[in-house]
Amino acid sequence: MTSRFVRPVRPGGGDAARLDSCAEEVRGELRRADTKASMLLALAGAGVAVAASSKLLTADDTITQALAGGGTAFLVAAVIALLLVVRPRLATAPFMQDPSAWRPESPRQRVLNLSAVARLKFTRVRVAVDLLLAGTALLGAAVLWTGGAS
Helix, strand or coil: CCCCCCCCCCCCCCCHHHHHHHHHHHHHHHHHHHHHHHHHHHHHHHHHHHHHHCCCCCCCCHHHHHHHHHHHHHHHHHHHHHHHHHCCCCCCCHHHHCHHHCCCCCHHHHHHHHHHHHHHHHHHHHHHHHHHHHHHHHHHHHHHHHHHHC
16 A cells, blocks of 8 residues: 555665655655644644633533533543644654664665654544544534523
8 A cells, every 4th residue: 555645665676866755755744744733732722721711611501511521521632632743752763772773774664664653643633633623513512502591
């Protein structure tokens, strides 16, 4: 299966320039994932702050409390997923395993490793966006329920 981030490399091919190009392309995708995660993290953090400071969580109506609590929980889960995107992965870095035995990766292996990191980051960003959508929908329902009940 070919990743959409990296052009396929011929097996046994030693085209270093092409591998360098692929590695740079994947690094660009990693920067995009980190930028998206940072932007969404600010948005989700603001949403949690607004939800926590609103009267929805302390409303007299149990349904409103449940909707607001569920929405806030989804927003907090999104923040956690986004923090996992931007968290450094030092423990699995080859140079952190055994510094005395470290050898540079081959260009092909470097592209494969970077591609795996990019795929993981974009998967977590997608999960975080889904959680943000669910949390926003629940908080919106809580606001509508409160407005409709009064």
